[in-house]
Amino acid sequence: MRVLFVTDLHGSKWKYERLFKVAKDFRANVVINGGDMLPKECEPFSQGDFITNYLDDHFARFNSARIYYLCYPGNDDLGIFDELFEETCNKYPFVVDLAQRKFEIEGYDFVGMNWVVDYPFRLKDRCRMDTEDYIFQEQFGTGLLSKPDGWQEIDDWFTHAKKLPTIEEEMDRLVRPGDMENSVYVIHMPPSRLGLDKCYYGEEVGSKAIYNFLEKYQPKLSLHGHIHESPEVTGKWNAKLGRTICIQPGQLDEFTYVTIDLSTMKFDRIKEQYVT
Helix, strand or coil: EEEEEEECCCCCCHHHHHHHHHHHHCCECCCCCCCCCCCCCCCHHHHHHHHHHHHCCCCCCHHHHHCCEEEECCCCCCCCHHHHHHHHHHHCEEEEEEECCCEEEECEEEEEEEEEEECCCCCCCEEECCCCCCCCCCCCCEEEEEEECEEEEECHHHHCCCCCCCCHHHHHHHCCCCCCHHHHEEEEECECCCCCCCCCCCEEECCCHHHHHHHCCCCCCCECCCCHHHHHHCCCCEECCCCCEEEECCCCEEEEEEEEEEECCCEEEEEECCCC
């Protein structure tokens, strides 16, 4: 099975256009879009317009080509549009909203999770404590949750977050594959300790809970994103954790993606410059 993995496109239309062309050229059976799919730089409450006016047609092209498209919103994609996103995916048999779900294709189980470890930024729609003993970072302001009529400020975010399931608990809640050796986990947050989670300023911000889960259950492959610059900072975009291969392609100015052959476990990271 040929898989094309990309993540953190943040509404870049030229990258979305290249994604379809590359998928066709690679003869991909499955495309996986690992989160943060919607525009970040524009007014965030217009993200719904991007789903309706762009992603709908984008999904339709893959559906017509009979290429499976597994995807979910990420931490910069407002939670208030999750229902619209899922409804749009559900229009197409080959398009799957993989958030907290398992989907089987030709004997391989794909499992998705788009919660992330809490960070200092204000938008908290998808943030969780990593484990029960998680130590919060210094915050840039009060927490914000998206609501249909605007932002809801959470003055005491720490207390609020402690009432939510941790990343560790969210991982344990996922539907388990029948055969871990033929499973692919698509987790927006990278694991800790593998060099896939390093920010420009040097801090490693990956999830200990995700590392522990992968180490314990040993899926065939895990796919991550979230920390766009990490591969450029560390020079590392894949790592082994026992028998599990972990991949984090990153995403900066170039269009960056990874091609994967699940049968041979051959994979390549490719970067393309924007061409007018």
